[in-house]
Amino acid sequence: MASRPQRLLRGDDSSLNASFLELFFDLAFVLALSQLAGHLLHDLTLVGALRTALLLTGVWWIWVTTTWFADWYDPASPSVRWLLIGAALGSLLAGVAIPHALDGRGLLFAGAYVAVHIARGVVTVFALRGHPRQRRALRILCWFSVSAVPWLAGGFLPAWRVPLWLAALAIDLTGPRLGWPTPRMGRTGRQELHLAGEHFxxxxxxxxxxxxxxxxxxxxxxxxxxxxxxxxxxxFLLVFATAVLIGLLYVTPAGQRLGPAIEHADPTRLGVITGYLHLVMIAGLVVTAVGAELSIAHPTKTGDTTAVVVVLGGPMLFLAGRILFSLAIHRRLSWARVVALLVLAGAAAVVRLPLLAVTGVATGVVLLVVVLDHAGVLSYRRGSGA
Incomplete structure (x- = not known):
């Protein structure tokens, strides 16, 4: 009969498909992304964009670490199920706090973030006692306990909230890249950080x-x-076309190679880097959503520099993340895609065009990159690289 720690850990025969509760957990991000888009829309300044990026990174890191957790532990275990439900609740509360997270609801945002990570760490450390994997869980808990201090301090100190939360995020984002080194326990080894590529x-x-x-x-x-x-x-039709094209661009071809690449790569490199790069791509989609609202509401408006930057900036940000994503997977840089990105950047200077035309430019450039990617799939299948 398997011991309690063995029942908690994902076995070799466990299904790699996402469990129902993992998909339920994802639903919390419907609210969070909507709130983030609204947060940016109501403060279309550089400072507003940076503040939105700060909140997005916090919400995103809940998702990434919870996905690692579900990859390492058996989703059929009662403890794992309850932790996934708790993570969904924490993500919802963080989403509720987003519009005023840097004002009156900072403690709610920080408290929800910290509670998800600390609860997960405490439960896994306790459940894995006597098992070698307990050291991995303990290292992670130590790092999140350290970052909890600036997170919660920022919740209580509005004047210092942004720098404190930036410091906390720096701790949380660098920990896995370094293997969560901890005094007297060292750092987590590659085998302990292995990720199931198909699941991820x-x-x-x-x-x-x-x-x-x-x-x-x-x-x-x-x-x-x-x-x-x-x-x-x-x-509206142009925005819909952009959404379809971005979806196609994501899955072809680097998205199709992600599973095998993660399976055989150093998890402290590709497993972590893909988390960073998906943050960039999702940030691009949040900005694209804001640009869509501006374009559809005021398609004939001209001379609005901010609106033009937002309409073009979303696809630019997504393409930048997508280019780096392909580079991480294939170890090759597509200069054609870089040129397409520069075209979008150059188009941002054309502020006299109506927003409808600017949206058309953005859609056209994304279409061009999708065509290039499709050609890349064909050449990859012939063995000449992608």
Whole structure:
């Protein structure tokens, strides 16, 4: 009969498909991404963008670490199930706090973030006592306990909130890249950090669908609130086309190679780096959603530099993350995609075009990159690289 620690850990015969509760956990990000888009829309300044990025990174790191947790531990275990439910609740509370997280609800945001990580660490350390994997859980708990101090201090000290939370995120994001080194225990070895590539690739695709769903939802709601005039209809169709193209761009071809790449790579490199790069791509989708709302609501508006930067900046940010994603998977840089990114950057200077035309430029560039990626799939299958 298996011991309690062995029942907690994911076995070799465990299904690599996402469990029901993992998908339920993802639903919390529907609210979070919607709140983040609204947060940025109401403060379209550089400072507002940086503040939104700070909150997005915090929410995203709950998702990443919970996905690692579900990859290492058996989702059929009662303890794992309750921790996934708790993580979903914590993510929802963080989403509720987002609009005022840097004002009056900072403690709610920080408390939800800290509670998810500390509860997970305490339960796994206790459940794994006597098992070699307890040291991994203890190292992770130590790092999150350290970062909990600036997180909670920032919740109590509004004037110092941003620098304290930046310091906390720096601790949380660098820990896995270093293997969570801890006094007297050293750092976690590669074998302890192994990730099931098939499971992880599926989870990334699922969260990307959630992010794309937010873009489609914003487009639909924005269009529903208009008079359905031809310019507004055209803007809506262009945004929908952009969402479809971004989805195709994600899965072809690097997205298809993600599972095997993670399975055979150093987890402290690719396993962690893909978490960073997906953050960039999802940030691009949040900005694209804000640009979609601006474009659909005011398709004929010209001369609005901020709106032009947002409409083009979302696809630019996604493409930048996507280029680096391909580089991480294939160890090769696609200069054609870099040129497409520069075209978008150059188009941002054309502020005299109506937002409908600017949206058309963004959609056209993404379409070009999708065509190039499709050609890459064909050449990869012939053995000449992707």
């Amino acid at each position: 690739a599926e989870r990334y695709q699922q969260i990307m669908i959630i992010a794309l769903g937010e873009l489609v939802l914003v487009a639909g709601l924005s269009y529903a609130g208009t008079q359905l005039d031809p310019p507004q209809t055209a803007a």
